[in-house]
Amino acid sequence: MAQIDVRQKLEILADAAKYDASCASSGTAKRDSAGQSKGIGSTEGMGICHAYAPDGRCISLLKILLTNACVFDCHYCINRKSSNVRRARFTAREVVDLTLAFYRRNYIEGLFLSSGIIRSSDYTMEQIVEVARSLREDHQFRGYIHLKTIPDADPALIEAAGRHADRVSINIELPTVAGLKRLAPEKSTARIEDAMAGMKASIEDGGDAMRRYRSAPRFAPAGQSTQMIVGADAASDRDIVGTASRLYDRFGLRRVYYSAFSPIPDASSVLPLRRPPLMREHRLYQADWMTRFYGFRAAEVAQATDEQGMLPLDIDPKLAWALQRREAFPVDVNRAPRELLLRVPGLGVKAVDGIIASRRWRRLSLADVGRLSRSIAKLRPFIVTSDWRPTALVDRIDLRTKLTEQLELFG
Numbered sequence: 029m030a031q032i033d034v035r036q037k038l039e040i041l042a043d044a045a046k047y048d049a050s051c052a053s054s055g056t057a058k059r060d061s062a063g064q065s066k067g068i069g070s071t072e073g074m075g076i077c078h079a080y081a082p083d084g085r086c087i088s089l090l091k092i093l094l095t096n097a098c099v100f101d102c103h104y105c106i107n108r109k110s111s112n113v114r115r116a117r118f119t120a121r122e123v124v125d126l127t128l129a130f131y132r133r134n135y136i137e138g139l140f141l142s143s144g145i146i147r148s149s150d151y152t153m154e155q156i157v158e159v160a161r162s163l164r165e166d167h168q169f170r171g172y173i174h175l176k177t178i179p180d181a182d183p184a185l186i187e188a189a190g191r192h193a194d195r196v197s198i199n200i201e202l203p204t205v206a207g208l209k210r211l212a213p214e215k216s217t218a219r220i221e222d223a224m225a226g227m228k229a230s231i232e233d234g235g236d237a238m239r240r241y242r243s244a245p246r247f248a249p250a251g252q253s254t255q256m257i258v259g260a261d262a263a264s265d266r267d268i269v270g271t272a273s274r275l276y277d278r279f280g281l282r283r284v285y286y287s288a289f290s291p292i293p294d295a296s297s298v299l300p301l302r303r304p305p306l307m308r309e310h311r312l313y314q315a316d317w318m319t320r321f322y323g324f325r326a327a328e329v330a331q332a333t334d335e336q337g338m339l340p341l342d343i344d345p346k347l348a349w350a351l352q353r354r355e356a357f358p359v360d361v362n363r364a365p366r367e368l369l370l371r372v373p374g375l376g377v378k379a380v381d382g383i384i385a386s387r388r389w390r391r392l393s394l395a396d397v398g399r400l401s402r403s404i405a406k407l408r409p410f411i412v413t414s415d416w417r418p419t420a421l422v423d424r425i426d427l428r429t430k431l432t433e434q435l436e437l438f439g
C-alpha cells in the first residue's frame with residue numbers, strides 16, 4: 029500500500045464508509061463553495077454522519093473505516109478483494125487521535141467504526157477493539173461509540189467490543205440464505221446469527237448486572253443493530269420484512285437498516301445493473317415501523333404486497349394493508365382501543381395518543397381528528413367520528429385511485 033498522509037486516508041476511508049447505512053444522513057443535494065463558486069460550506073464532505081442516541085438525541089459521528097482493504101470478495105461491496113479502488117489503512121492510534129481531535133473541536137460527539145478484513149477476522153477485530161479500548165481507557169473518552177463487528181471473529185473479541193461500545197452491529201447483509209451464498213460466498217448466515225445470539229445474551233446479562241449493581245460495567249447500552257442490502261438479489265419485500273421481523277424477535281435488535289443497493293464502479297457481473305428505486309427503501313422503513321410501533325405481524329404486512337411480494341411504491345404500506353383489509357374499517361375514534369387506532373392509515377403513535385387523551389373529555393369530530401393528524405384525506409374513509417361516517421366509502425372499487433389523487437393534490 030503506497031504511503032499516504034492521514035488527510036488522504038481520511039478522504040478514502042470516510043468515502044468508503046458512506047456505503048454503510050447504519051448511521052446515514054441522506055437526501056442532501058450536492059452543494060460546494062470550493063473554487064469559483066460563492067458562499068460558504070459544502071454538503072459533499074465525507075466523514076460525519078448523524079445517528080440517534082438511546083435518549084433520542086441526534087448526534088454527529090465520525091464515520092470511517094479502519095481500512096478499505098479486504099481479503100473477502102463480496103460481490104456487492106466496493107471494497108472487495110477484486111475491486112480496483114485506491115486502498116488505505118489507518119492504524120488504531122491514528123483513529124484514536126482523529127476522533128479526539130474532531131471531538132475537541134466540537135465537530136463530533138462520537139465515532140462509527142467499521143472495517144474491511146485485513147489478514148484475518150480476529151486480527152481486524154483486535155484492531156477495532158483496540159481503538160475503542162484506547163479511547164475509553166487511555167483517554168477517558170465518554171462520547172458515543174458504534175462498532176461494526178466481524179461475525180467470524182473470536183466471540184471473546186466481539187464481547188470486548190460490546191464492553192467499550194454503546195452500540196454494536198453485525199450485518200446480516202442479504203435477506204435470504206441463498207442470496208448471501210451467491211453474493212458473499214465467504215460469509216455464512218449461521219455464523220452471523222450465532223454472533224448475534226451471543227451478543228444478545230451478553231447485552232441481556234449486562235443489563236441485568238446494571239439493574240442489580242450500580243457499579244456494574246456497561247455493555248452495549250444502545251443494543252445491537254444490523255443492515256440488509258435491498259435490490260442486489262432477487263429477495264422480495266415480503267422476504268425482507270419476514271427476515272427483519274425474525275431478527276427482531278430472535279436477537280432483540282434495536283434496528284434493522286435497509287440500504288438500497290447502488291451499482292459500484294467495476295461491478296461484478298452477477299449484480300443488477302440498476303439500483304432499485306429509493307422509494308423501495310423508504311417503503312421498507314415504513315413497513316419496519318408498522319411491525320415495531322403499530323403492532324402488525326410480518327404476515328400482516330405481507331398482505332400489503334402484490335403477487336410478486338413487492339410493496340406498492342405509490343402508497344405507503346399501512347394504507348395498502350387497509351385497502352386490502354377493508355372489512356376491518358371504519359374504526360370509531362371515540363371508542364376503539366389503541367391497537368385498532370394504530371392500524372388506521374394516517375394515524376401515527378402521537379396522533380393516537382392525542383386522540384385517547386382528548387376523548388376522555390369529549391367526543392371527537394372529524395375536525396378534531398384532523399388537527400391531531402397530518403392527513404385527513406387519507407383518514408376519512410377509515411374512521412367514524414361524532415359528525416362523520418364514511419357511507420360505503422370503504423367499499424368503493426376506485427378508493428385506491430381516489431385516495432392516491434387526493435394525496436397527490438395535498439402533497
Ligand code: SF4
Pocket residue numbers: 098099100101102105106107108109143144145212
Ligand atoms: S467482508 Fe465487508 S468489506 Fe470485505 S468485501 Fe465483504 S462486505 Fe466488503
